Amino acid sequence: MGCTKVVLERKSRGAETEVVQISGSFSFPHRSEFTSRDSQSSDKQILNIYDLCNKFIAYSSVFEDVVDVLAEWGSLYVLTRDGRVHALQEKDTQTKLEARPPDSQSRPWAPRCSSRNRLPKSLGQGVSFPLGHLLSSLRMLFKKNLFEMAINLAKSQHLDSDGLAQIFMQYGDHLYSKGNHDGAVQQYIRTIGKLEPSYVIRKFLDAQRIHNLTAYLQTLHRQSLANADHTTLLLNCYTKLKDSSKLEEFIKTKSESEVHFDVETAIKVLRQAGYYSHALYLAENHAHHEWYLKIQLEDIKNYQEALRYIGKLPFEQAESNMKRYGKILMHHIPEQTTELLKGLCTDYRPSLEGLGDREAPGCRANSEEFIPIFANNPRELKAFLEHMSEVQPDSPQGIYDTLLELRLQNWAHEEEPQVKEKLHAEAISLLKSGRFCDVFDKALVLCQMHDFQDGVLYLYEQGKLFQQIMHYHMQHEQYRQVLAVCERHGEQEPSLWEQALSYFARKEEDCKQYVAAVLKHIESKNLMPPLLVVQTLAHNSTATLSVIRDYLVQKLQKQSQQIAQDELRVRRYREETTRIRQEIQELKASPKIFQKTKCSICNSALELPSVHFLCGHSFHQHCFESYSESDADCPTCLPENRKVMDMIRAQEQKRDLHDQFQHQVGMT
Numbered sequence: 001m002g003c004t005k006v007v008l009e010r011k012s013r014g015a016e017t018e019v020v021q022i023s024g025s026f027s028f029p030h031r032s033e034f035t036s037r038d039s040q041s042s043d044k045q046i047l048n049i050y051d052l053c054n055k056f057i058a059y060s061s062v063f064e065d066v067v068d069v070l071a072e073w074g075s076l077y078v079l080t081r082d083g084r085v086h087a088l089q090e091k092d093t094q095t096k097l098e099a100r101p102p103d104s105q106s107r108p109w110a111p112r113c114s115s116r117n118r119l120p121k122s123l124g125q126g127v128s129f130p131l132g133h134l135l136s137s138l139r140m141l142f143k144k145n146l147f148e149m150a151i152n153l154a155k156s157q158h159l160d161s162d163g164l165a166q167i168f169m170q171y172g173d174h175l176y177s178k179g180n181h182d183g184a185v186q187q188y189i190r191t192i193g194k195l196e197p198s199y200v201i202r203k204f205l206d207a208q209r210i211h212n213l214t215a216y217l218q219t220l221h222r223q224s225l226a227n228a229d230h231t232t233l234l235l236n237c238y239t240k241l242k243d244s245s246k247l248e249e250f251i252k253t254k255s256e257s258e259v260h261f262d263v264e265t266a267i268k269v270l271r272q273a274g275y276y277s278h279a280l281y282l283a284e285n286h287a288h289h290e291w292y293l294k295i296q297l298e299d300i301k302n303y304q305e306a307l308r309y310i311g312k313l314p315f316e317q318a319e320s321n322m323k324r325y326g327k328i329l330m331h332h333i334p335e336q337t338t339e340l341l342k343g344l345c346t347d348y349r350p351s352l353e354g355l356g357d358r359e360a361p362g363c364r365a366n367s368e369e370f371i372p373i374f375a376n377n378p379r380e381l382k383a384f385l386e387h388m389s390e391v392q393p394d395s396p397q398g399i400y401d402t403l404l405e406l407r408l409q410n411w412a413h414e415e416e417p418q419v420k421e422k423l424h425a426e427a428i429s430l431l432k433s434g435r436f437c438d439v440f441d442k443a444l445v446l447c448q449m450h451d452f453q454d455g456v457l458y459l460y461e462q463g464k465l466f467q468q469i470m471h472y473h474m475q476h477e478q479y480r481q482v483l484a485v486c487e488r489h490g491e492q493e494p495s496l497w498e499q500a501l502s503y504f505a506r507k508e509e510d511c512k513q514y515v516a517a518v519l520k521h522i523e524s525k526n527l528m529p530p531l532l533v534v535q536t537l538a539h540n541s542t543a544t545l546s547v548i549r550d551y552l553v554q555k556l557q558k559q560s561q562q563i564a565q566d567e568l569r570v571r572r573y574r575e576e577t578t579r580i581r582q583e584i585q586e587l588k589a590s591p592k593i594f595q596k597t598k599c600s601i602c603n604s605a606l607e608l609p610s611v612h613f614l615c616g617h618s619f620h621q622h623c624f625e626s627y628s629e630s631d632a633d634c635p636t637c638l639p640e641n642r643k644v645m646d647m648i649r650a651q652e653q654k655r656d657l658h659d660q661f662q663h664q665v666g667m668t
Contacts, residue, residue: 182212303328479514607620
């Protein structure tokens with residue numbers, strides 16, 4: 001009875017009701033204050049006994065002329081004026097729950113006149129029920145909508161969390177049906193972790209009770225049981241309620257461990273709702289760089305801030321984001337974007353306020369991959385390419401190819417002579433830098449596309465394409481240059497002189513001086529037979545005999561001299577042949593005396609055993625065996641003998657060719 005409260009209401013005739021609290025506890029003998037009342041009055045009193053723990057009226061009854069109320073021996077005693085004593089003894093819990101409403105004759109507390117039975121403890125206080133009786137009791141309480149009592153009973157009996165959650169859910173449903181949404185959501189909050197959140201969310205979405213739904217979702221997030229959909233819904237609730245303070249409190253956590261929601265989902269929702277500053281806060285603090293830049297560039301249009309943010313990122317993130325957003329930044333802030341790209345491609349270090357490690361070794365990106373960013377910014381592109389070629393000579397080949405193309409375009413479209421000359425010098429300087437040896441064809445095509453003649457000729461010369469150089473000057477009828485090409489490269493490619501002679505021979509205008517110069521060189525180097533020269537010049541109607549007279553005279557004189565030299569050589573060869581034949585005959589018929597005293601190899605005194613040859617050379621045997629290539633050939637005479645043998649074989653081959661030529665001439 002430690003949680004029992006007794007209240008006596010006195011209803012006087014013709015007067016207002018008076019309420020007297022008899023006792024708040026009956027743990028010791030107690031006498032009520034009711035005896036102090038006027039004993040002569042005859043009134044009816046209502047005796048109410050309240051169960052404070054379970055919050056319900058345990059007993060209520062009307063008595064006439066109550067003299068006193070006493071608590072003793074575990075029971076409650078009511079003394080009336082008619083001399084009767086009513087003993088009130090507490091029934092068991094099951095009986096209480098099965099009792100009908102208070103206006104019934106059967107009550108949880110039953111009066112028993114002069115009864116002295118011991119009163120059991122109050123409902124749920126130290127009494128243990130079998131599970132079947134407990135569930136039965138709870139069902140009865142549910143039917144009577146006594147949910148608070150059911151909760152207290154379940155807690156006192158240590159019902160598991162699933163069972164309690166079921167009671168909270170039914171209590172919440174009851175309050176929701178009665179329109180008490182605030183009370184209902186408090187009960188639903190107590191089911192978190194046991195009850196599917198969608199069950200509660202659907203109720204408050206249908207009823208448009210946004211603030212109740214917000215309270216439920218907040219608790220769901222605090223317990224880290226929310227998913228991305230719950231985060232989306234909660235943020236939408238904040239935005240619809242326009243509750244910026246709650247929104248900031250929700251998203252502005254001190255550390256990553258305090259975050260109870262999916263950050264990326266929150267950023268998306270806030271961005272869609274127009275809360276850009278909140279979305280930026282989340283993106284920056286949780287390193288969602290892509291979302292931060294999307295909002296800055298696509299929504300707020302703050303290009304300076306976006307570029308500053310990229311500049312403080314670690315190298316990998318800075319590189320990837322510049323590839324993604326470089327064109328947008330270049331369009332709006334070209335100079336600042338170009339400066340950042342220069343640093344990114346040379347020796348990148350995050351800014352002082354950045355997220356990366358400035359002490360780490362500098363990194364550099366592939367500058368060729370950023371060229372498309374400058375598509376509509378040729379001025380910035382030129383500055384970037386020139387910076388890369390100067391600061392980083394080992395830049396990718398694409399840097400130099402693009403720089404050459406850009407310089408040639410500027411040169412082709414420039415009309416100011418001084419500026420055009422400067423651009424011409426820059427293009428030639430780049431071609432001579434040696435960066436186009438492996439991509440010769442590409443550079444040549446670029447020069448031809450822009451009609452950059454000096455560049456084309458330089459590349460022809462570097463590629464040893466002398467024929468193309470000759471044809472280029474011939475097409476432009478540059479006679480002096482044709483002759484200069486022959487003089488410069490004729491030693492490496494003699495056929496250039498023949499082409500030059502053929503070219504001048506086809507010209508109808510007077511080219512005598514050029515023909516004479518070509519013929520002089522042809523004659524000096526003996527590049528063409530005279531007959532072919534005459535046939536070549538025969539195609540020119542303006543060429544007269546005087547043009548080739550000197551050539552023919554000199555040629556005939558040389559041939560006459562050659563004939564005389566050949567006759568002299570023949571006569572000498574004949575005499576030498578006669579002498580050799582005589583020596584051979586003497587060797588065959590007469591003995592040969594070897595009088596050599598020194599070895600022809602070591603030049604030491606000759607000693608036996610020795611080797612002697614008919615040519616007159618003698619050798620030590622060991623010297624001969626060391627130096628000779630053949631036992632039958634003299635080591636000293638062998639080189640000269642080989643030359644003679646080679647000449648003989650060549651003559652034999654020429655004899656065959658001569659015979660073949662004569663045969664073909666005879667057939668024609």
